[in-house]
Amino acid sequence: MTIIEKSTLIGKPIPKLDAPSKVTGEARYLQDIELPGMLHGKILRTDRVHARILSIDTTAAKALRGVHAVITAEDTPGVPLGHGRDNPPLKGDRVRCIRDEVAAVAAESEEIAAEAVRLIKVEYEDLPAVFSPADALKEGAPVIHDAHPNNIPFTFNYDHGDIAKGERESDTIVEDTFRLHFVTHCCMGVSGIIANFDSQGMLTLYSQTQMPFLFKRDLSRIIEVPPEKIRVIQPVIGGAFGSKLDIYPFEPICIFLAKATRRPVRLVYTREEEFLASPTRQPVELTLRSGVRKDGTLTFREVSTLHDNGGHTSWGATTPFVMMQTFSSLYRAEHCRYQTTVVYTNNPYSGAFRGYGNLQATFAVESHMDKLAAAVEMNPFEFRLHNAQECGETTPQGMIFQTCGLRDCLQLATDKSDFVRKHKEYAAGQQGPVKRGIGMASLLHVGGGAKIYHTDGCGTILKIDDYAKVTVMTGSSEIGQGSETVIAQFVAEELGLGVSQVEVINNDSEIRPWDVGVHASRTTFVAGNSALRAARKARQKLLQAAGPKLDANPEDLDLRGGHVVREDTGEALLELGKLIRALHFRDKHEIVVTSEYYEPPSVMQDKEFKGNVSPTYAFGTHVAEVEVDTQTGIVRVVKVTAVHDVGRVINKLGIEGQIEGGVVMGVGYATRENLVVDAGRVMNPSFRDYKLVTAPEIPEIDIACVETMDPYGPAGAKGIGEAPSICISPAIVNAVHNATGVRFYELPLTPEKVLRTLQSAQESGE
């Protein structure tokens, strides 16, 4: 008699299922896909920041041997794309920023295509340009889009409570202004697409999109192909981080080239192009004004932000949706007002980027919190704890915190890092030129999607074949975040199998069921719930079938280790494969196929931006310890203590990877990364000049997870995709302040900036 003890995969460290294929080079990225007869596409971008196009001469390019098509706006329907629908794929009349597309070529090799692009002659008439929101708002500023003569495509206004009342209740009011800069995703896999029309007019796209179903819908309008004629296949994606959430001009351009040449066309960016012409994190200027009572209670928070929208409108323009959540609900603020102005400039435009505005918002709020704490002479930890939410609250913005680990995160991060003692000690003054400092910051983010469409759900189809091999066809996409592995874990757990018995199919829109896409940290929660429920249905089916076969009540049975076992004793009664074969071949002649569409219990916000937009929320606290060399200006992040309310750990390795990656990305944002845009031009489009954090700069990272067991989460889990990148930069800035007494209102903390600021502070006697 074999006994199989109850065990669980949940919380175990499971290596990512796709890791071996990635480390062996087996994984096929877009760049590895060759279709028969495939041509190579290349885009001519403008070299002007704002200009009228007078003429485009493609004669020489067309005449080049090996060139199959040269297209300009004239050859396309000209339907504008992007979230703001203000950006035609190819520009016919006018260019508005340095990344604007003017013409495109399909040729037999990338080299020929590049040569053809060089042969295209464009005559321009330069127009006056504007490079800051403030300038763009000035009377008489150049108008960038005629539809918006004031250069303002969007404003957002949110409020709750009564600011005047809040002011009256305040003992102290603090006002700060913060300015955030351009950074970009730096995906290892550059942007690209392959477009292929078959002889029946069906368009297959090999695309890195994060939202295959919405991609079909949105592209359809632009390329004039019905959505049901578009198939989206995702090759292995080399990072996305939000950069692949919108449609960008290169995508329809590649499709137009395929249409023009009746050949498959691959269009892949060079690394330089990736820096010049992929989305950025949006630069924002934020002014915060908050009141506090003597006892440390926040009274009101008033925020106004000014967003540099660049020359066109992509998702970057909508980040205020997320920013306002942090303003209104990261801490209790009885009165809150938030006003945003999104302004066109002739700068590059910005898109979605991990954290989606929340890095900027949290940088401002959590820097500001330290100043408020100081104003009431409270320790930063105590001040935050005093204002932190608790489980069960509904915030004035309508967010329902079914679970809320913020206080536990604050406490644990403080304890693990010895924050209170060190903060006091470092502030008391240090000898020598290298000063130590410690700082903290917390975060609030959606933890299970954000209902910005009428559904935020994900579909699953599950089949188990006759050797107990499970195939899970999920709507959700793997973009490197580890969703495949988590989904396999949920399914394997439910069916008493190992993860290697589960194959996750997630890359073909014709096969997988519908899903919104990868955004808003939703995959573990939404796709996980969907897979879990499909697996649970299969489990029920199997136990129901096993019951009569084993002369047992299905409720007394369990699935463990590939067997049907007695729930109480663990006695293995029947191999699962045998049960499935019996069911299929002998008993009922059936196969085990189930499906599920999981819709999270969230709602769309109302016109006032209120409503429980996510079924759950993620919280976290980071403590950063730094060394500031006051002679060189070098800020070294020594250690980060990262504590996250993750609901429940599903894959220990996966969650650690996400947290480490987010911390590193945040450290880069805080200390090194800067896409230098000068008069609309990107000045450092290479990894030599755009400085990512590399191994030597990565601090020690001490990770802890608070498990609040979300009642709606799959096995209690919340999303963790974005959270770890959000609150690291204010923790660092707060630590630098703790070390030096000097506060930084802008990032990144490059040695030059730090040194200059420390010196001028010294001069001004701060």
Place this chain on the structure above:
Amino acid sequence: MTIIEKSTLIGKPIPKLDAPSKVTGEARYLQDIELPGMLHGKILRTDRVHARILSIDTTAAKALRGVHAVITAEDTPGVPLGHGRDNPPLKGDRVRCIRDEVAAVAAESEEIAAEAVRLIKVEYEDLPAVFSPADALKEGAPVIHDAHPNNIPFTFNYDHGDIAKGERESDTIVEDTFRLHFVTHCCMGVSGIIANFDSQGMLTLYSQTQMPFLFKRDLSRIIEVPPEKIRVIQPVIGGAFGSKLDIYPFEPICIFLAKATRRPVRLVYTREEEFLASPTRQPVELTLRSGVRKDGTLTFREVSTLHDNGGHTSWGATTPFVMMQTFSSLYRAEHCRYQTTVVYTNNPYSGAFRGYGNLQATFAVESHMDKLAAAVEMNPFEFRLHNAQECGETTPQGMIFQTCGLRDCLQLATDKSDFVRKHKEYAAGQQGPVKRGIGMASLLHVGGGAKIYHTDGCGTILKIDDYAKVTVMTGSSEIGQGSETVIAQFVAEELGLGVSQVEVINNDSEIRPWDVGVHASRTTFVAGNSALRAARKARQKLLQAAGPKLDANPEDLDLRGGHVVREDTGEALLELGKLIRALHFRDKHEIVVTSEYYEPPSVMQDKEFKGNVSPTYAFGTHVAEVEVDTQTGIVRVVKVTAVHDVGRVINKLGIEGQIEGGVVMGVGYATRENLVVDAGRVMNPSFRDYKLVTAPEIPEIDIACVETMDPYGPAGAKGIGEAPSICISPAIVNAVHNATGVRFYELPLTPEKVLRTLQSAQESGE
């Protein structure tokens, strides 16, 4: 108000969905697939027909630059394969026929692999060989497999009634012996496979197999990889006709090469190899003895057959299962006995081939029927009609003819071809050296699979996405027979869409649900029913959802032209895509996914080979009109009238294609095709010497379908895959007899054979 009239796709001529991709060259066959790092496999086959292997020297082959592996039996587990499990992939001790595999190479190109194969030195000791079943049964004949010292791996014995009684009731008894020859499939796509182990030990096979799920199971045992670690992807298949129903040695050999080299390996036959080493239709000698009463009633039928099994046992050995159906049940024969002996020889071995023994059985039965008719001085048509079954009968073998169009086929074929008049006229004698003749023959075949496994079912998963695009994931495979199109028709019909709205996914074992495979003319019936039922569930779901939305009773609604309409008036009420989007985005947040496993109402035969093995049976009558040039021996088939009971026509174009293809194959079998095997060696391994019927030899084909509306068939349909090839050769032989008065007992009717036979008949005064 838009009115959409009720219309149907059933019976319409629908071009095959995969036709454009095939005619444009878009379709990717096995030969077109390149995997990164792929090597090329090549097999060394023996040049002996029966020999002991003394030594194999692979030194020189291994030393050749570009060679990655050279393997022999020693490097493999040596588990024997094939239906008889008597055939190890690589032979270590002994070769038994000319196609036997001795060693294999994987190299960087096909050329290097071929050169390496030439460098392998094998020492043999020849053994006495035997090339006919009769010789192999003789006392002291060489023993080919030690497990069968009498050289008989299988016998089959069937009987019903009492032959002695039948003899007593007979007025006339006729006995004939027929001998049938080797032919082979001549698939345009030669045999081949690609094997690829990934870094996690998962084996992906790009295989042309007709039975992906059983292939996994059967291979597993041979290659020692668990079935759940095997994924079978079918590229576009260039014809199969049964040749890809078993596992053949090249398949595990390619896998062993991939294992040895840790690289993907492609092994594709040359055309010569395809002739030398792919399965054949099995040669059979049949002796029929039948009795008839004066009134034309058949009394008994006694049959004994001798099968040349070749050196190993593949599916060819089991064709008696099908042959006996024709003996026992094509016409009413109250008493029947059938005895088969399957005999090993040192000839090539045979496999499954469209018709599966029934071409041989029907050739014999229907030649014999004409002789019986003549014996009682009845017209062949009248004689057949007198003995034909009717709808509703259960034959003594247990076959239940829920529908039976045999009489209608006989009548219609006779009427269309003016058979009775012409037969009489031609027999009366003709002037000149070119004689006209007309002949007829009928057939019985399974029309909806054959339950030779415990299930004969097929699974379907169906999803409809938000633009009313339907994906049908079917277990069934497209091997050129048009199943994709028929499945799309059933689904489109049920959902009121066009076939172009339906995508059929049918090539990946990880995605599609279980299916037995393509055999026994089962796909339209079984996979069709499965798809139809899955679509019906989706239809119900959609109408149930539409009802409340439209304030209507779902039963008063219909789906037509992509809309929900009022059943009675056809008034278009709601676009289907809109309904699905509403259901998904607004109402219930659900997606439309359904699944089905359809098991046909057939049973496995008992030990006496009795039982209703198929849910339905196909019938047909062919009339052939020929011209025999008595000076050259050339038989020209002028016209074939092909009438089939197809249950119901689903795709008019598809069914015509199947019937035309079957007739052409049958004409080839009757008049031209012959795999010449001399002392175990294939003498004509090329299309120059193996003469297929080509365009100039194709007769006029007059097709008619009898629609008996099968109660279990999807929309009333039966399978048509094999039937059209079955009864053409006896119709031709009967026509030649009608023209010349000379009967042929062997095929093919080559000019040499015809001339010689006519001359010797003349000499003997026949």
